[in-house]
Amino acid sequence: MSARIADLLSEGMKVLGAAGIEAPGREARLLLAIAAKVPPAVMIGFPERPVDDSGVAGYRELVRRRADREPVSHLTGEREFWSLPFFVSRDVLDPRPDSEALIAAVLGEVGDRGADLRILDLGTGSGCLLLTLLRELPNALGWAIDLSAAALAIAGRNAARLGLGDRVAFREGAWTAALTAADPATFDLIVSNPPYIPSGDIAGLAPEVARHEPRLALDGGMDGLEAYRGLAPLLWRHLAPDGLVALEIGLGQAESVSELMTAAGLVPAGRARDLAGRERCLLFRRP
Known part of the structure; x- marks a missing residue:
């Protein structure tokens, strides 16, 4: 189901932070931009906007892989x-x-x-x-x-x-x-x-x-x-x-x-x- 940008970022930050990622906030924003094509300006200016089901699923998969310490370059290819x-x-x-x-x-x-x-x-x-x-x-x-x-x-x-x-x-x-x-x-x-x-x-x-x-x-x-x-x-x-x-x-x-x-x-x-x-x-x- 869809979820708000702010909620997804908060969720991702917690997971990445617990995995020892040094800048979990920055990386959560990066992963959301990759998975759901959400520009940084939208994340900042419209955190209440929803992300569709596909974007949510893709984002959570990238967060899972990054929490396993897979390099960001492997996520982007x-x-x-x-x-x-x-x-x-x-x-x-x-x-x-x-x-x-x-x-x-x-x-x-x-x-x-x-x-x-x-x-x-x-x-x-x-x-x-x-x-x-x-x-x-x-x-x-x-x-x-x-x-x-x-x-x-x-x-x-x-x-x-x-x-x-x-x-x-x-x-x-x-x-x-x-x-x-x-x-x-x-x-x-x-x-x-x-x-x-x-x-x-x-x-x-x-x-x-x-x-x-x-x-x-x-x-x-x-x-x-x-x-x-x-x-x-x-x-x-x-x-x-x-x-x-x-x-x-x-x-x-x-x-x-x-x-x-x-x-x-x-x-x-x-x-x-x-x-x-x-x-x-x-x-x-x-x-």
């Missing part, structure tokens, strides 16, 4: 990154503002943005890194690799949405083993946001991450460095001379990851910090 819209689901990591540090660092290193670059993205997930770079580098081509077929499906949808479907090839498999004989042997730019959370730390992450994002994309092994150990020799092998590698890293991992890459023959080329001032991206070149 999309997330913004570098001012671009990306489809997301529980099969991919949410694109995060911190990862934009990698994009900015790469663009700062690319001399000619109109060059015919070959870009490889290892563990592409939603495709946010590769597709954003392809938007900024209009003559570049991309190869996106992921172990998850479901993640590649999301990345493919994002490529189509952004008009980049004809400039990217998708490969399912483990790192560079997924490349085919028809693919380039080396690349001008390789990017990766590999799993880097120590296995024992995952349970302590925010519920939105620990319970609703893919463990495959989070779990970096006992010390969080397992993926980097596997990547180091592959990066050297598949990077063109004077090519650039950009790796996202976790808190406190800069020195350890740098040691792994330099031991494989790569040369440090810079570091970038995220919005909180933490080292978030490492750059390397092949001499």
